[in-house]
Amino acid sequence: MRHLMSPLDFTTDELTQLFDLAADIEKNPQKYAHKCDGKKLATCFYEPSTRTRLSFESAMINLGGQVIGFSDAGSSSASKGESVSDTIRVISCFADICAMRHPKEGAPMVAAAHSRIPVINAGDGGHQHPTQTLTDLLTIRSLKGRLDHFTIGLCGDLKFGRTVHSLIRALVRYEDIHFVFISPEELRVPDYITDMLKEMGISYEENTSLEDTIADLDLLYMTRVQKERFFNEEDYVRLKDFYILNKQKMELAKPDMLVLHPLPRVNEISVEVDDDPRAVYFKQVQYGVYVRMALILTLLDLA
Amino acid sequence: MLNVGKIEEGFVLDHIEAGKSLTIYHLLQLDKLDCTVAIIKNARSNKKGKKDILKVECDINTLNIDVLGFIDHNITVNVIKDGKIVEKRDLSLPKEIKNVIKCRNPRCITSIEQELPHIFVLADEKKEIYRCKYCEEKCRKRDLFYQ
Numbered sequence: 503m504r505h506l507m508s509p510l511d512f513t514t515d516e517l518t519q520l521f522d523l524a525a526d527i528e529k530n531p532q533k534y535a536h537k538c539d540g541k542k543l544a545t546c547f548y549e550p551s552t553r554t555r556l557s558f559e560s561a562m563i564n565l566g567g568q569v570i571g572f573s574d575a576g577s578s579s580a581s582k583g584e585s586v587s588d589t590i591r592v593i594s595c596f597a598d599i600c601a602m603r604h605p606k607e608g609a610p611m612v613a614a615a616h617s618r619i620p621v622i623n624a625g626d627g628g629h630q631h632p633t634q635t636l637t638d639l640l641t642i643r644s645l646k647g648r649l650d651h652f653t654i655g656l657c658g659d660l661k662f663g664r665t666v667h668s669l670i671r672a673l674v675r676y677e678d679i680h681f682v683f684i685s686p687e688e689l690r691v692p693d694y695i696t697d698m699l700k701e702m703g704i705s706y707e708e709n710t711s712l713e714d715t716i717a718d719l720d721l722l723y724m725t726r727v728q729k730e731r732f733f734n735e736e737d738y739v740r741l742k743d744f745y746i747l748n749k750q751k752m753e754l755a756k757p758d759m760l761v762l763h764p765l766p767r768v769n770e771i772s773v774e775v776d777d778d779p780r781a782v783y784f785k786q787v788q789y790g791v792y793v794r795m796a797l798i799l800t801l802l803d804l805a
Numbered sequence: 806m807l808n809v810g811k812i813e814e815g816f817v818l819d820h821i822e823a824g825k826s827l828t829i830y831h832l833l834q835l836d837k838l839d840c841t842v843a844i845i846k847n848a849r850s851n852k853k854g855k856k857d858i859l860k861v862e863c864d865i866n867t868l869n870i871d872v873l874g875f876i877d878h879n880i881t882v883n884v885i886k887d888g889k890i891v892e893k894r895d896l897s898l899p900k901e902i903k904n905v906i907k908c909r910n911p912r913c914i915t916s917i918e919q920e921l922p923h924i925f926v927l928a929d930e931k932k933e934i935y936r937c938k939y940c941e942e943k944c945r946k947r948d949l950f951y952q
């Protein structure tokens with residue numbers, strides 16, 4: 503039995519298989535409509551995350567399966583003090599597979615150690631969110647046709663954004679990726695990431711301006727610059743517009759550059775960009791459902 | 806000069822950095838063992854000027870001293886059996902440390918589930934970095950003495 507705790511749990515060969523399956527699901531959804539008949543997914547969400555939970559639930563329903571679960575800790579026995587390991591032992595009697603979101607880091611790992619059913623980490627604090635990374639990778643592969651040989655710009659909060667860190671760690675396994683980190687000084691990518699890139703001989707550059715770098719990019723991964731990350735209001739006001747993607751900046755970009763965003767978007771991508779065919783962040787959500795379908799099938803040995 | 810007698814079976818931990826023997830006493834959880842322990846602080850040392858020594862009289866199979874590799878490579882571990890040194894054990898960094906150091910990340914699952922063992926896994930041997938098995942919080946050797 504296999505679980506998914508980190509995006510690196512799968513080898514690149516296994517990821518290729520997973521993405522091939524997701525691509526086939528996209529093309530032939532009917533073929534998979536009854537693959538999970540009689541199976542149940544438990545969504546154990548100890549903190550609210552409507553988007554991720556609905557994506558998992560939609561994935562299971564698309565496969566013919568059913569869904570049970572809870573959407574915040576208050577409506578689960580955790581509010582009575584039950585441990586994660588006890589909860590998963592109980593859930594193992596009710597469902598065939600479990601997607602767990604928990605505010606505490608490592609909680610899904612504890613669950614996996616005591617579970618009789620596959621556990622998927624659906625986000626644990628600021629630690630891992632593997633299905634977001636799988637979604638990002640599938641989106642890139644589906645729309646670019648490859649996961650190697652490109653320049654990717656990551657823009658916004660590169661210090662605290664776990665989706666960014668996970669994506670970097672997943673992409674370094676592919677050939678000839680050049681990273682461009684675009685962020686304010688205060689929110690630069692952590693040293694352990696740049697140390698890892700140096701050690702692996704992977705090229706990267708750091709820049710504070712999106713405008714200066716956008717023309718070189720094949721992919722642009724946007725994240726939100728949150729006000730609470732700044733020490734003072736002045737810095738925030740000075741910098742926030744610098745990292746807003748608008749029509750003007752898009753004019754400087756390559757005609758086939760893709761814009762991705764893990765969502766929710768607040769104001770870092772102007773709504774005028776939404777109609778640009780290069781803006782693929784809503785398609786990305788759809789790929790999130792396909793990759794979760796492929797993941798459920800793979801972990802249940804139904805692929 | 807203070808004299809501490811010989812032990813029949815157990816460990817003599819020599820060349821401990823002066824003043825650190827009590828920390829090691831706690832890290833080895835010697836307070837939980839019902840055995841004779843001598844803590845010698847600031848003993849004279851030709852090499853270092855002064856040093857600490859710990860003598861632990863116990864069954865040599867009951868005490869896991871692997872963690873010492875994480876604390877200080879320079880400690881000399883003498884294994885005693887029948888009153889004689891039978892082995893001088895080399896210290897290396899253990900692959901895993903269980904219930905010796907606590908994860909200090911307030912967002913770690915161990916912060917709310919008290920019964921979970923605190924496990925740190927060797928992540929970078931060169932830089933001597935360990936990471937919490939659950940949340941990957943970093944812990945270096947030098948952080949240890951400030952816990």
